[in-house]
Amino acid sequence: MDRFGSDLSAGGSGCKVDASTIMKQVKVQIVAANAQELLQRMTDKCFKKCIGKPGSSLDNSEQKCIVMCMDRYMDAWNTVSQTYNSRLQRERGRM
Structure with missing residues (x-):
């Protein structure tokens, strides 16, 4: 069991997936979703304008x-x- 109290399997193969692997996958999905949203907003705004x-x-x-x-x-x-x-880095440096 992992630290969250359950066994997580990857693709049903019975392999344990650790929390860092899951976090990396979530971060990749967030980046992809943000890029998709940026492209959609840009397309909408430029279409309306042009x-x-x-x-x-x-x-x-x-x-x-x-x-x-x-x-x-x-x-x-x-x-x-x-x-x-830059602002985030400055704020983290103050902590």
Whole structure:
């Protein structure tokens, strides 16, 4: 039994899975979910901003708008993420 009082099996093979392996898997799933949410939000915002009349194809101005919008969105996201991570590190250093 692990420290949580149960045996966890991987794929029914009878192998014990430790808590650190489960935590790593959960972290990977969280990162994937966050990336998917970022892409969905960016797509929604840039579509609303750039596409006036949806059709079977994008004209040149819509294509340029989408590219610029997504670039700006990613730049903003990266800036916010870096700032947030820096702040977290500073706060952890104070403890």
